[in-house]
Amino acid sequence: MKKIDRRKFLKGSLAGGVVAAATGTTKKAHSAYSFEGYPDSMGVLVDLTKCVGCRTCEAACNKEQGLPAPDKPFDDMSVYDEHRHGGLKRRTSEKAYTVVNRYDIPEKGEPVYRKFQCNHCNEPACLTSCFVNAYTKTKEGAVIYDPKVCVGCRTCMIACPFYVPAYSYSSPIDPVIKKCIMCYDTRLKFGKPPACVEACPREVMTFGKREDLIKIGNQKIRTTPDRYVNHIYGEHEVGGTAWMYLSSVPFDQVGFDTKLGTQPIISYVKDFLAIVPMVLCIWPALFTGFHLLAHRKNARQQDNQTVKSKKEEGHE
Template sequence: MKKINRRSFLKGGLAGGAALAATGAKTASAAQDFGGYPDSMGVLVDFTKCVGCRTCEAACNKEQGLPEPEKPFDDQSVFDEQRHGGLPRRPTEKAYTVVNRYNIVGREHPLFRKVQCNHCNEPACLTSCFVNAYKKTPEGAVIYDPTVCVGCRTCMIACPFYVPAYSYSSAINPVVKKCIMCYDTRLKFGRPPACVEACPQQVMTFGKRSELLKLAHQKIRQNPDKYVDHVYGEKEVGGTAWLYLSDVPFDRIGFDTHLGNQPIINYVKEFLTVVPMVLTIWPALFTGFHLLSNRKDAKKNEETKS
């Protein structure tokens, strides 16, 4: 290895400083909020149109090469299924999206709600992952690299929507399984996800997230009696790529309406700011304590020496 002398150190330092000055010309902003990629895509889901045909589930299964389900996709009895604690169906390692039925008193038909990854602007799964397996692509998808996953499952703890599933059944290669918005096969090429394209009722609209938000609010304005005045996903946990319109209050169809508008990472930042302080202050502080509390011994040592 080349030995670093004073001269080469100075040279390196100067070069580094110059490089920093060159790249540092970024526009400064008041707060370090990410807020999402400007041109990212999204999907607007209008629950008032969904009839619960489960075509989207079938399309997802085919597109993602998932195993054949126990009950066929035209079997309506799955809507009566209940999991532990009376919870409705949820995305699993074998199904990245599911449709659930909600019987609403006073509504002509039951409401059907599709569940899948919401593709957050600032995903909690991504920020909690200690091997950086997750990536938010500029197109808007939150994708995942299974080849580096250690299986700590912190992302499942962190996800406010309980989306990531885990292939517990595998002993050799268990990984996280979730909707990737068909990134590899479709989104990358500008095409809508399989579920969106397959829907016979046009429940879902694919487009730029910013445009979809305008569309959603326009729909609410034009039909104020029909829709609840809330686009779920516009602000929740920092905004999500998937946006929802409903004619039934969101908390009655299984949405968590208490998530707040801050991205999950904001709650963790309070600790993260402590880290550099402890790292820099503690060594001097505690060595100082040591010198203080041992000053008598040190004095004695000096006296015996002289």
């Protein structure tokens, strides 16, 4: 791809198309900077306004992924009143790859429910931070994980801006990362939607090509502007995610981090990564040079000595 672009670019400039060349370069620079996902990758659009918090998706996920039985059954709605450390609401864990939380919005009168799981970023932070390459972004859009190579450094958990990956700390022999893989092995690979999407009785989630979902989301906002805030969460957040959300209330009121920015996480790391080849190339010459400078007196003395001894030889 890049080669062809470059050839086209050269041809254009050779032909004297200065304008074409200018646009060519900007376009190229842009495409090199941000990766907007595989062209036909799939995604899910979650419409929070439709969710009633029945937890059917949680149950479907548990069954599909063969997860252990939950502490409280899936029809027990008292989980919505649970608070964990720091007064925070429930989160994904090694036993649950997706959770629904309830948010009480005083001015709305009725609570808003929010389903939460791995968002399957276009440029996943977990993937870019993994030093054994355990993560893969598949062309279908899922971010999957290979437990066979995981060393257990847990940098992906540090890197994930959504606090998604969980770790099976309880296992002494084989602790691994546990997170939603968009049902890749059993469903997505075969073109089927994830189990939670299919199980939802309210059709909260729409499964489809990511670019189509953005169109659908925008259309929904346009046709019913009083129903939604004018934003698709996940369209641009941290470089775009496969799972996207529509909400009737501002996203920060229903547990979304709205300060993540649109840069993928790796862009914050690039400042450091850029200096690595520089140090590797320049340091050896620079510091051997310092060594030579620091020892120039010795070298001069040696030179003088050899000159002297040669002179002496000459005298003889």
